[in-house]
Amino acid sequence: MPTYxxxxxxxxxxxxxxxxxxxxxxxxxLIKANSGHGKSSVLNFIYGSNAxxxxxxxxxxxxxxxxxxxxxxxxxYVFQDFKLFPDLTVFENIQLKNTLTDYKSIEEINSxxxxxxxxxxxxxLVQKLSLGQKQRVAIIRALCQPFDFLLLDEPFSHLDQExxxxxxxxxxxxxxxxxxxxxxxxxxxxxxFGFDKVLNL
Amino acid sequence: xxxxxxxRTLVPSQMIGYALTIFVGITIILISTQFYYDTQPLxxxxxxxxxxxxxxxxxxxxxxxxLDKEKIYFTDEEIQDLEKQSFVKSVSKFNSAGFKINAxxxxxxxxxxxxxxxxxxxxPTKYLDVETDEWEWDSSLDxxxxxxxxxxxxxxxxxxxxxxxLPVISKNTISEIEFNIRVSGNGxxxxxxxxxxxxxxxxxxxxxxxxxxxxANTEFGSLGQNKTSRLLIDFNxxxxxxxxxxxxxxxxxxxxxxxxxxxxxxxxKTALLFVLxxxxxxxxxxxxxxxxxxNLIIQRNKDLLLNLYAIxxxxxxxxxxxxxSISLITAISIFCSILVSYYLRGFYLDTIGGLFDFEEQFxxxxxxGGSILVLLLITYNLLIVRNVKNTVIPSTALLS
Numbered sequence: 145m146p147t148y149x150x151x152x153x154x155x156x157x158x159x160x161x162x163x164x165x166x167x168x169x170x171x172x173x174l175i176k177a178n179s180g181h182g183k184s185s186v187l188n189f190i191y192g193s194n195a196x197x198x199x200x201x202x203x204x205x206x207x208x209x210x211x212x213x214x215x216x217x218x219x220x221y222v223f224q225d226f227k228l229f230p231d232l233t234v235f236e237n238i239q240l241k242n243t244l245t246d247y248k249s250i251e252e253i254n255s256x257x258x259x260x261x262x263x264x265x266x267x268x269l270v271q272k273l274s275l276g277q278k279q280r281v282a283i284i285r286a287l288c289q290p291f292d293f294l295l296l297d298e299p300f301s302h303l304d305q306e307x308x309x310x311x312x313x314x315x316x317x318x319x320x321x322x323x324x325x326x327x328x329x330x331x332x333x334x335x336x337f338g339f340d341k342v343l344n345l
Numbered sequence: 346x347x348x349x350x351x352x353r354t355l356v357p358s359q360m361i362g363y364a365l366t367i368f369v370g371i372t373i374i375l376i377s378t379q380f381y382y383d384t385q386p387l388x389x390x391x392x393x394x395x396x397x398x399x400x401x402x403x404x405x406x407x408x409x410x411x412l413d414k415e416k417i418y419f420t421d422e423e424i425q426d427l428e429k430q431s432f433v434k435s436v437s438k439f440n441s442a443g444f445k446i447n448a449x450x451x452x453x454x455x456x457x458x459x460x461x462x463x464x465x466x467x468x469p470t471k472y473l474d475v476e477t478d479e480w481e482w483d484s485s486l487d488x489x490x491x492x493x494x495x496x497x498x499x500x501x502x503x504x505x506x507x508x509x510x511l512p513v514i515s516k517n518t519i520s521e522i523e524f525n526i527r528v529s530g531n532g533x534x535x536x537x538x539x540x541x542x543x544x545x546x547x548x549x550x551x552x553x554x555x556x557x558x559x560x561a562n563t564e565f566g567s568l569g570q571n572k573t574s575r576l577l578i579d580f581n582x583x584x585x586x587x588x589x590x591x592x593x594x595x596x597x598x599x600x601x602x603x604x605x606x607x608x609x610x611x612x613x614k615t616a617l618l619f620v621l622x623x624x625x626x627x628x629x630x631x632x633x634x635x636x637x638x639x640n641l642i643i644q645r646n647k648d649l650l651l652n653l654y655a656i657x658x659x660x661x662x663x664x665x666x667x668x669x670s671i672s673l674i675t676a677i678s679i680f681c682s683i684l685v686s687y688y689l690r691g692f693y694l695d696t697i698g699g700l701f702d703f704e705e706q707f708x709x710x711x712x713x714g715g716s717i718l719v720l721l722l723i724t725y726n727l728l729i730v731r732n733v734k735n736t737v738i739p740s741t742a743l744l745s
Contacts, residue, residue, distance in 0.1 A: 193655060215657035227652040229350055240346045244657050285656070 158343040159186060165343070169292055172319075172326040172337050177345035183329035184224055186345065187295045190327070191221045216245055217290050224297040226282040230271030234262055237270055238285045245289040256284045260310055276302040283311055287318050294319065296328040300336075312336050347658070351666040354646045356638070360670075363635040364678045370627035371682040371717060375710050376689050377621045381614075383694065383706045388610045399472050401439075401548060402597045403575045418572045423595070427578065432588050434579040439550065440467045440558050441572075444530030444565035448539070451525065463526070466550045467558040472577050475543030482554040487537045489526055492552040495544035516544060530565035550575075586611045632721065636728060639667060643732050654737035664733040668726045675721050683714040 188194035260280040300308045404417050442465040449460040479490045502513045526537045
């Protein structure tokens with residue numbers, strides 16, 4: 145049996161125990177909470193990788209809890225723990241996703257790698273990279289698919305301001321191109337992206 | 346990319362070990378079953394070389410039985426029990442003469458003069474292995490046709506005649522010789538002329554036509570009757586291994602070469618079955634080993650599989666690599682098994698063909714090997730998908 149949070153823990157939530165929360169397409173949302181309050185869980189619920197919740201999530205009318213095909217065409221997710229493959233190179237990690245979706249050309253991928261200042265590390269094994277570098281690889285990989293929603297789970301925790309700015313612009317560009325929504329979690333208030341709504345978890 | 350990633354998960358030594366053991370096991374299975382098929386007609390030909398499926402049985406005579414003669418006779422219960430056995434088609438008693446018999450030669454004959462006591466027995470004519478048109482008893486003629494074991498003639502020719510300086514006699518010669526039989530009992534006595542009309546390889550007794558014995562027993566019979574010390578048994582299938590077991594259990598002795606052969610064929614089959622059993626054990630072990638090893642590989646690489654699943658690879662796609670590799674290894678091994686079995690079969694067929702008159706049997710190697718392969722592949726593929734699925738989708742996520 146899944147263990148649910150107690151009522152006391154989630155009293156002040158904008159999401160938990162609220163009648164309904166709507167994420168509209170094309171808008172940007174920030175979910176803000178302290179560590180351990182279930183930010184990742186909310187994203188996992190939406191992504192369909194965690195079904196331990198009661199309530200209902202609807203997406204274009206239906207939402208099977210373990211609906212899998214969303215992962216290739218509807219929702220993209222930058223995991224907090226990246227979920228990269230240490231034995232593959234930077235390029236291979238990205239290409240692993242791209243072969244599944246066939247969304248970006250090799251040139252586009254190469255230029256993204258250049259933009260986030262990983263050009264020199266393109267053929268380096270991911271296990272040799274720093275956390276910040278891995279974070280950048282994970283973000284590029286997430287952009288290699290069509291999506292209506294982009295989920296970012298504390299995406300910039302290991303990055304410097306310069307890289308954050310670069311990534312923000314790359315992400316915004318992709319969001320505009322796809323007309324997609326952004327749901328990002330963060331520990332603190334963020335001025336990035338010009339969020340339409342901030343939800344306190 | 347996926348290939349590069351998953352290639353590392355397999356352990357080469359395990360795969361090679363699996364390939365070798367499955368190869369050895371399947372080869373032995375294929376070749377031993379094929380060998381069984383190939384030799385089957387040879388064995389049954391040999392065991393049925395005797396047209397009749399009948400044999401004579403008696404009780405073993407031991408020291409105690411020679412004192413208490415009653416024990417060598419079959420009781421009615423024993424005969425009924427025999428009749429109930431599945432391998433027995435019918436049981437016939439040897440009828441014995443309950444009167445005194447003497448044989449003597451005419452003094453004018455060229456053959457040596459002799460006078461001897463004799464005994465007669467009879468069996469139903471259909472069990473005789475002698476074909477003669479003289480095997481008829483006509484009550485109006487005082488003539489008795491007699492069949493003796495061929496061994497008797499050999500005994501005389503190569504033993505007695507040799508040592509006593511007597512002439513040897515051919516079957517034809519002996520069949521020409523008429524001699525006299527005096528039957529006496531019940532206070533009556535009668536002389537007959539008699540001739541040996543045939544020699545039996547099968548029945549160790551001095552036989553006269555059944556009709557004569559029935560008549561003579563009513564006419565002269567005085568000694569204790571209805572005691573049966575020998576039975577003639579018609580078998581459904583003389584190579585039934587139950588026969589030997591039954592006779593051993595009841596301490597009956599059986600005078601038939603073919604039962605020796607059926608013993609032989611029993612040992613042969615047992616040995617072959619044993620080999621087959623070992624081979625099946627090898628295959629079962631190697632299959633269990635690889636299933637276990639695959640489960641371990643999947644568990645050890647759980648994170649990798651979970652990550653693949655997380656970025657959008659479904660479990661069928663993730664399973665594919667394991668399925669293809671194991672299927673390929675199995676297919677190659679079994680293919681090699683089939684090739685080697687073919688080669689070995691050609692080898693032993695040459696040998697057997699040189700020794701026996703032998704008809705080639707249906708070659709089941711490819712069919713059988715192919716079936717095993719298909720069966721294994723289905724099993725592996727199903728198990729792998731199930732295992733990967735259970736690994737990437739925790740059971741709690743299967744709600745809804």
